[in-house]
Amino acid sequence: MFFQNLREGKAFPSGRAGRLGRPLLRGDLSGARSGNDVPNVPALTANVGLQFQTPADAIGLFGDLTGRLTYQYVGSRAADVANTFDLNGYGLVNVRLGWQHDDVSVYAFANNLFDERYEVWGHAVGASAGIGGAAAGAHHIHHGP
Known part of the structure; x- marks a missing residue:
């Protein structure tokens, strides 16, 4: 420094x-330059979901059965201030199923239902980081859960 x-x-x-x-x-x-993309900020993110609530008496319970299915998309984004490389975009599916009655609710949920492996962050080393010469495997990607 x-x-x-x-x-x-x-x-x-x-x-x-x-x-x-x-x-x-x-x-x-x-490596920062005027006009570069801000790191880890995608140009596009989107969320869409479906939700239902129906009386549980059809299966012999009082209260309501509830459910929610959501899809979350995160577009590709720069990995660092130099815009050396991009992290890939990804989509996640989340689900929640439950029962509720008045102020009581019981539910089960799964985030990332299909166990999507997505890139959380990465960094460049060697030639990709602006240091002269060539480097094999210059990008290190770290995946989410």
Whole structure:
């Protein structure tokens, strides 16, 4: 990390003692550029759902049977400030089934019903991170549950 001396306007490494400094944010060090996408913010997200509630007397219970099925979509998004690579978009299906009567409810649910493996975050190393040379396997992807 580099710091800029507030009195002299000179940059110096972070280990230097006896200087009053502040972080020097430089796009050329981080890879950030004007116009790049904000990391981990997709251009498109969507949620759609179906919900029902019906009397439970058809199966010999009082109260109501309830259910909800939802689909959640998250589009592709930049993985880092340099927009080195994108994380893939994904869709999740969630379900909830239950019974309710007055102020009491009992339900079971499953989020990510089909056990979709999705990319949560990633980082670039080697050539992809703006360091010269070539690197094999330069992107590391970390998956969600």
